[in-house]
Amino acid sequence: MLTVYGRATSSNVQLVMWTLAELGLDCERLDYGHAHGGLDTPEFGAMNPHRKVPVLRDGDLVVWESTAILRYLASRYGDGGPFWPADPAARAPVDMWAEWAKTTLAVGFTHPIFWPRVRTSAADRDQAALDAAITRFDAHLARLAEQLSDHDYICGDHFTAADIVAGHLLYRWFTIDIPRAANPTVEAYYNRLTRRPAYRAHVMVPYDTLRAEGA
Incomplete structure (x- = not known):
């Protein structure tokens, strides 16, 4: 049995759960983090010394960091097809765009935009910093649009792991009031x-419980 430790409202947990579902894998998800707590226990610290979600347990193996979990699941349980190709040369573009999505899109959205707009009260918000972050993120999405200009998915006509890493951010981007x-x-x-x-089951998850009073 695969077990995922992490709350459904965590975007990084959503990335993992979406991956599992696309690969047709069953799992048990346990609520950890935010209002659910559990990250400070010795048991959780033994799994992840950074005390963050998500964590995946597969038998005796423990994997943390969402994209590391994605790569593990795709390598172990995928069929070597377009989602995560077995051939390293064919896999490289998928991995590069997945890495860009993690280090550029996610970094440019979650803390600079989602946190101040949703998880910070308006009275405590740095509106100028938020406006600048939105402008920068729009530029990142313009680059993504160039890549998508002649095919349906990031790396071509087939859905891949890169779409998971980039696409899980878009539900929040298109539904927050900005x-x-x-x-x-x-x-x-x-x-x-x-x-x-x-995507509908694991990414399009309401985030009202994360909203700060007066946000």
Whole structure:
């Protein structure tokens, strides 16, 4: 049995759960983190010394960090097809775009935009910093639109791990109350993702419980 430690409202947990569902893998998910607590216990610290979610347990193996979990699951349980190709040369573009999504898109969205807009009260918000972060993120999405300009998914006509890492951010981007530059290519891409049952089940999760009073 695969076990995922982490709350459903964590975007990084959503990345892992979406991956599991796309690979057709069953798992047990246990609520850890935020209001659920559990990260400070000795048992959790023995699994992840950084005391963050998600954590995956597969038998005696423990894996932490969401994209490391994705790569492990895809390598161990995938079929070597387009999602995570077995051939290193074919896999490299998928891995590069997944890495870009993690180190550029996620870094540019979660803490600079989602946290101040949703998890910080308006009275405590640095609006100028938030506006600047939105402008920078719009530029990142313009680059993503270039990559998507002639095919449905990031690395071509097939859904891949890169789409998981980039796409799980878009539900929150398109549903928080912020100004967004027009980007019909990325919006169409997001709409394609919303038609995937696994995306609807594990990414399109309400985040009202994370909203700060007065946000």
